[in-house]
Amino acid sequence: MEALDEYLGPPVVLEDESDSSDCSSRKRHKSKLPLAKSKLPLAKPMCVEAHVENSFQKTCRICLEHVREAMLHHRWQEAAEYMASYTQVLEDRSTVKAQPDKELVWRMSTEILHHLPNATVTDYNIIYERMKHSGFKHYLMICLEHSFHLMLHGDIEAAKHQVSIAESWRHGKESVSQLQRIRLIHAYRSLLDYIMWCEKKSTLSNDNPFESDSQGMHTFFRLASTNLQEILKNPGVWDPFILCYVEMLEFYGDNEEAQKVLNHYAYDNSFPPNPNAHVYLYQFLKRHDTPDKKLMKVLKHLQVLVPSHELMLTYSCLLLQSEKESHTQKALGVLLEMLDFQCWRSNLDVWKCLHAVIHQLLQREERATSVQTQMAVRNDWWPALHFTSFHAKKDLEENSELFEVKASLVEILCPGQSPRYTAEMQMLTS
């Protein structure tokens, strides 16, 4: 979840503060630093000496270098040894550096634990608990990561306990960053509620479908839904959460609410553009046998965001089935745009669909002008993308049916080009 450099470097905000004061000292020490070290991109923010570095800080700096070195080379035992002596940095009396140090200790020790074969849950708990209480700044983040860790190890109860502790935690005025984190924590708590709801559901359906423990299940639903309802109003990407919410709503038959939520998630302009939102809406509508017209509307929006999406094949099929002329035109556009992308190049279904569309168009108009107008912008690069002799050879080898479909379309799509694609065929047959 976190990028690697976040483990290794202090947070960006803190860098800015220290940079100005370190400039002079860095210059001063430059000649003494080995060249190789200063070239390492990671080394910069960490290794800058404080203006007056005492022996204790020097020890810590060198120790940290050793830890990092060992971690980068996957010598985890050694890293753990050095890390054990690095913890004395937590006892540093100067308070300026304390925050980044704490974060370093927390992140690096958990990372080391991940790689030690004999690490137990107790060890993780010790580190998470101790670091959590070492200062208030990282409290929420550590709580959250702690519960992630527990979640990964399948201890949902404990994970939920952790998140609920974090949920009820307050320190001073709520700053912006704290607010964000609290929101995240609420979201994950609801996710855990959902997981427990699912567990209840499966036991209910498997063991004894007639037992009426639906009360407990419903409690989880209520807990989760109240939170999720609030959270999903905030702009952001809430993909896993909205899926849970929708699933629960559907289970209880509240389709209207589910559709409302999904619609809001997909079409509210304050949310960041999110293709998944449209996909979820489409899948929901599909599940509930919504007429094709509505489905096409959703897919139209998705097409704007991701023209190469796999649902576009469905979209063009839907367009083709409606048999309206404007829709056939649209289908042509969609398919051509799909084929602009490398990933669809040798997909038989797409080419077949394109074949069908073009034939339908040719039945209506003699010269297929619409094809030509669409192809006008592609004429200079499509032959190189789809119709070289190399492609011909490859298609023939892999899928002769694809070759045939493509060969039949060359003349219409790229008229006037030297027929290298079909020439291959002639060469082979002769």
Next chain:
Amino acid sequence: MDEEDTDGYKEPCNQCAAVDWGISDEGRFYCRSCHNVIERTREVVDMSFTSNSNRISRIGNKSRIRKSERGYIWMLCEGFQFILQNQADALLRLGVAPQFKDDVLCQMWRLYLQKSQQGYTRNPIRNLRFRGAALDSDTDMDSAAESVLSDNFTDSGSVLCSSAGSNAESSSDWLGSDYSSTGTSASWKRSRSLMTMKKTLALIHLALVWSREALTLSDLLRLVKEGHVPYVTAYEDLPEEMKLCGPDALLFHVESIPSHRSVHKEAQVLVQFLQLPAFPPIIPEALLHPAPLSLRYLTDANLPDELHRWVCVLMDRAGMADQKRHTLDGGLRPVLPRYDLQAAALIIVTIKVMFGLDDHTEWDLSNKADSHDDKADMFSFRKWYKLVQAALVEAQQRRDQDTARKQWKGKKLFFVDKRDRLIVTKRRRISENVQMCLKRLSSCPVAVHYGGASSFQFCWGDENGSDGPSLHHTKLDGVISLSNGFMTPLNLNYWHPPLRPCNPRTCASHYPSMEPTLPRSFVWLLQLFSFMLDVEAWYLFDEVLEMERRVFGIKTPQIGQQVETRKWLRTEKTNATQTGDPVKKPRTPRKGRNGINI
């Protein structure tokens, strides 16, 4: 109210390891930092009669004792006296002569107390606030002071009692009340005589020089670094009664081992401050004299013993055989010599004379030595370089790892007040827990275990665990020629870095800017010796330059140095360019004059 009740309960919280207990309305204990409620409830005990009855206070009748403070009221210098005493004891255990402690260090300490007006004076420094209260006890001060003078460190109890008695009664300069409350000029004056941890080392160094012990300053600092002499956690050894509190307690808090340069400077200042009389002469037999000291460094660096003769020749040439040059005399020669650096610089200059160290001559000479019939017994620079380089790299890595693993925090917590104690205890708990957890998983001792104290960094010989075969017995025949009954080095060239006007007051060392242009073998040799002495390379380089000036008779490193150099070059009858780099100097009759007559 809570604090009184929770004061006795010092167990860390299970949840967050903090020791910050509060009592809820129901009388239950809860942790204030994580709100964890524990089983314990408030004990209803009548605290009124237990509060201070068993806390013995020496001067309990004085009203200025705060009730909450336990134990004695004591002065800064008493604390430092204890630390000095522990340090001296540690040195005695390492084999320093017993006279060092009682006859030398003790006297110097008394002198210091007197000069800084902290003791042995009619009018000791005192806090202005308490002057009135203190005056009445002045009468019995003389007797107290005399009793101290007749005592010595060995029976420490009596020293503490008498000095503490005299000091505490005659002045109220007690910890935590003093150094902040005086005026600017006074505090400036005080700050010069204010005792610091660094000053303890400077004082010990002076005492060692006085008693002509074989411990140089770099040795002392190494002993400190390796923990043989208490320094970093010296505060732990203070007696139970001496509690550190208040901002001045930070004077005892050490997070750094001072550099060779700073301690030397401090010692130099102390010499002037104490107005010490002439030191006992450093005779050639004394181990601080460059002759025996250079032999020691030659052995450590695995250089042939034969080289020592040449070092002595050069020493004569530099006029350094004279014992007066090494003896500190308050009036005539108030400069404290840097014995270790001098000896190392002498060796470097000797090697430079013998082998050229211009990245060509030394390798040519080794080729010659390697092709010699009697190869095994001949000293070859190349062979030596390969051997020592491997050991040096290994030792450097070892030192680097030891630095990384060094634990700076003592077992006892260091805090200055109650609030600080809470914070420090909590931090210690957290750090300890995380450490324990990682230690258990890595199953390896964390702390650095230095072996026994040794004067040598390397070990050469055939025995197990040595850094390589010994070259001490090898002959220098390959680099020496015999002409007219004089032994002279084969090498005829000597280079010198470019000379330029330089004001020593404003200029820092030129080594960083000069380093890339210097021959690699010379730089390597500097690194080797700066590693052995554990000083920075530039510091040793400056000493080498100084030594060259002395050997080749350049008077002073002042502005207009160039002119003098020209003069020097002329007298040496060279045809080298004046500021040429490197200055080539043909062999001069000087070598012949000083050559060893066989």
